[in-house]
Amino acid sequence: MVTQKAREEQKIEIPVRDCLAVERTVLANERTFLAFLRTALTLFAAGVTFIQFFDSVWLTWLGWLFIPASIILVIMGSLSYKKMRGAITEIENYCPLSDKKK
Secondary structure, X not given: OOOHHHHHHHOXXXXXXXXXXXXXXXXXXXXXXXXXXXXXXXXXXXXXXXXXXXXXXXXXXXXXXXXXXXXXXXXXXXXXXXHHHHHHHHHHXXXXXXXXXX
């Protein structure tokens, strides 16, 4: 694997085809993050619904489990997004089409 310092020394630019693949990866990363948020929101809404509208003890407990699970899911999604975004940004710096160059 070529390090960032080696790329800077060699002035390596990634081919246009690969830069378009990077753009697709950015969109896929955003889609994945939104899926995490959607799932967390659904868990939260289900948890509140179970607590408010059902008299069953089991459903109430399930509701109380869903609420922190949704918060954990948002945190996991955010961390995953940030990690991938950092890796993608490192590659984007070498794309000739990218307007995000430093």
